Amino acid sequence: xxxxxxxxxxxxxxxxxxxxxxxxxxxxxxxxxxxxxxxxxxxxxxxxxxxxxxxxxxxxxxxxxxxxxxxxxxxxxxxxxxxxxxxxxxxxxxxxxxxxxxxxxxxxxxxxxxxxxxxxxxxxxxxxxxxxxxxxxxxxxxxxxxxxxxxxxxxxxxxxxxxxxxxxxxxxxxxxxxxxxxxxxxxxxxxxxxxxxxxxxxxx
Numbered sequence: 001x002x003x004x005x006x007x008x009x010x011x012x013x014x015x016x017x018x019x020x021x022x023x024x025x026x027x028x029x030x031x032x033x034x035x036x037x038x039x040x041x042x043x044x045x046x047x048x049x050x051x052x053x054x055x056x057x058x059x060x061x062x063x064x065x066x067x068x069x070x071x072x073x074x075x076x077x078x079x080x081x082x083x084x085x086x087x088x089x090x091x092x093x094x095x096x097x098x099x100x101x102x103x104x105x106x107x108x109x110x111x112x113x114x115x116x117x118x119x120x121x122x123x124x125x126x127x128x129x130x131x132x133x134x135x136x137x138x139x140x141x142x143x144x145x146x147x148x149x150x151x152x153x154x155x156x157x158x159x160x161x162x163x164x165x166x167x168x169x170x171x172x173x174x175x176x177x178x179x180x181x182x183x184x185x186x187x188x189x190x191x192x193x194x195x196x197x198x199x200x201x202x203x204x
Contacts, residue, residue, distance in 0.1 A: 023049075026057065026084075027058075028042065028049075029091075030042055030062050030063070034101070039074055043074060043075055046075075050082050057086075060079075061089045062088060062101060062102050063094070065095050065096065066098045069097060069121060069144055072097030073097075073100070076101055076103070085107070086104065086105050086106060088102045088109070089111065090114035090115070090178075093114065093115045094115075094116050095116075096118075100148060102183075107186065108185045109186050110175035110179065111187075116173045116184070118167050119170045120141075120168065
């Protein structure tokens with residue numbers, strides 16, 4: 001659903017799409033399941049911002065339940081390849097592949113009540129019960145498990161052993177825990193003034 005805001009222009013009060021307005025400030029809000037379609041749109045937005053003003057900062061807000069590993073890794077790779085520094089911000093929860101997209105950011109901000117969830121990949125629903133096919137799927141999953149674990153270890157500074165231990169089941173971190181383990185680089189705060197706007201740590 002598209003959200004509209006009303007602004008005053010020389011032609012009077014005009015509606016403007018909220019997403020377009022924040023995009024003009026190089027801010028993207030991703031609150032979708034991680035799918036091929038949602039990640040294609042997200043990558044296109046990132047590519048456009050990179051092409052318009054390469055090297056200018058981009059901020060990506062994330063509130064996602066996760067989803068497709070391949071699609072999420074495509075976004076992760078895109079962010080890591082960009083010349084424009086990307087700050088990722090968790091607003092709500094970044095779960096599963098949403099958490100890996102968060103980890104792609106050079107600066108990684110957790111809002112005060114945000115949460116981060118990491119876990120091992122699940123066996124896809126509808127997988128055949130035939131032993132050889134099941135074993136093939138398990139072999140693929142173990143490769144994905146190693147791949148995602150290495151990303152988490154690299155971006156947090158933790159050991160692979162730590163990652164494997166934490167991701168055996170759903171591991172949910174609040175902002176303080178994410179900061180302590182290295183997943184986040186800072187916790188955002190809010191001004192006490194009437195506007196209540198978000199203050200990122202290096203802007204204080």
